[in-house]
Amino acid sequence: METKANQITQPARSGYADVNGLRLYYEVHGQGKPLVLLHGSYMTIPLNWAHFLPQLAQSRQVIVAEMQGHGRTRDIDRTISYEAMADDVAGLLRFLNIEQADVLGYSMGGGVAFQVAVRHPARVRRLVVLSGAYAHDGWWPDVEASFATFTAEMFEGSSIRQQYLEWGNEAAHFPEFVQKVKAIDVQPYNWSDAVKAIEAPLFLALGDADGVRYEHALDLFRAKGGGKMGDLHGLPPSRLAILPGTTHIGMMQRADWLVPMITDFLDSDLNPTPPTF
Secondary structure (H helix, E strand, C coil): CCCCHHHCCCCCEEEEEEECCEEEEEEEECCCEEEEEECCCCCCHHHHHCCCHHHHCCCEEEEEEECCCCCCCCCCCCCCCHHHHHHHHHHHHHHCCCCCEEEEEECHHHHHHHHHHHHCHHHEEEEEEECCCCEHHHECHHHHHHHHHCCHHHHCCCHHHHHHHHCCCCHHHHHHHHHHHHHHHHCCCECHHHHHCCCCCEEEEEEEECCECHHHHHHHHHHCCCCCCHHHHCCCCCEEEEEEEEECHHHHHCHHHHHHHHHHHHHCCCCCCCCCC
16 A cells, blocks of 8 residues: 555646535546546545556546545544545535536445445446445455454554645544544444445446455345346346455555456446347
């Protein structure tokens, strides 16, 4: 996770959007159809998206934001929750006068992406979730149990803590930041019914050594029309990928694999004709 901020090209536009009592930092890169990127827990735009942004911005208008308390978005007196962050994303789209966008989220950002599609369905054209869960037990049991053990001391010497300080946050508030962020996954949640009812096509991807259970991803993919032989029944609008030799954090190092798959999904026909002999 030692990605350097200077690997990302300069945005065409950046600033702060006043949404829901929050001054939300955002950047806009490239031109084309809008695509929103939502980072993982404790992360920032450069730490999470340095490998993805240069590639995705070649053909799209990529909107990236830093969620409540992360990076250049200062914390406010509000619980950090998936629902509140999803409302912030919808507010950012309104601020930018974007009626509808594709939404891509990684890890915590995947949970936010699910909630954007649940709470603001008209805003989401297509949904991409990388290594994200829609219920607390979607994680392997030992992974779910580990969330409660996170402490500020675990981040000593990390790029996460370094960037937190570089962007003007006070060191004394870092332990509070860690506690607020981890709280969203310590409390049980289950959005299964609402997520399975999302109408937007979904591309769900995880690593074969990820923190998300295979069965959790497969259950959602089946609910979205998967689990059938495409040569007999046709291809579903939604897709699933399990990347070999890839961990949860390692997903962010797989841009060269994922970007072509993401782009193909976003540009695909919703009713593809399966290949024939």
